[in-house]
Amino acid sequence: MLLADVFALYIKTKNFHWHMSGPHFRNYHHLLDEQSEELFAMTDAVAERARKAGGTTLRSVGQIARLQRLVDNDVEYVTPDDMLSEMREDNAQLV
Numbered sequence: 451m452l453l454a455d456v457f458a459l460y461i462k463t464k465n466f467h468w469h470m471s472g473p474h475f476r477n478y479h480h481l482l483d484e485q486s487e488e489l490f491a492m493t494d495a496v497a498e499r500a501r502k503a504g505g506t507t508l509r510s511v512g513q514i515a516r517l518q519r520l521v522d523n524d525v526e527y528v529t530p531d532d533m534l535s536e537m538r539e540d541n542a543q544l545v
């Protein structure tokens with residue numbers, strides 16, 4: 451479900467924002483924060499569009515976990531390059 455993917459990507463983007471490292475920390479940290487804000491800003495519109503179209507929407511974090519198609523990354527250390535390339539792929543999949 452689209453909204454589950456948006457929330458999953460929001461948390462994943464915050465995860466990488468919080469755990470960014472390396473010489474480009476500041477730029478990448480801010481970049482990911484901007485992207486997370488854009489994702490969060492989408493959520494209400496997507497949920498209300500689903501309701502307007504006669505459907506239901508998300509009720510819990512557990513439901514997000516069951517419905518998301520994007521894959522979480524709970525690995526303890528991810529290199530900055532790997533974070534950015536994973537973000538690129540996930541955002542392309544979301545689109």
Ligand SMILES: [Fe+2]
Pocket residue numbers: 467483
């Ligand atoms: Fe922050």
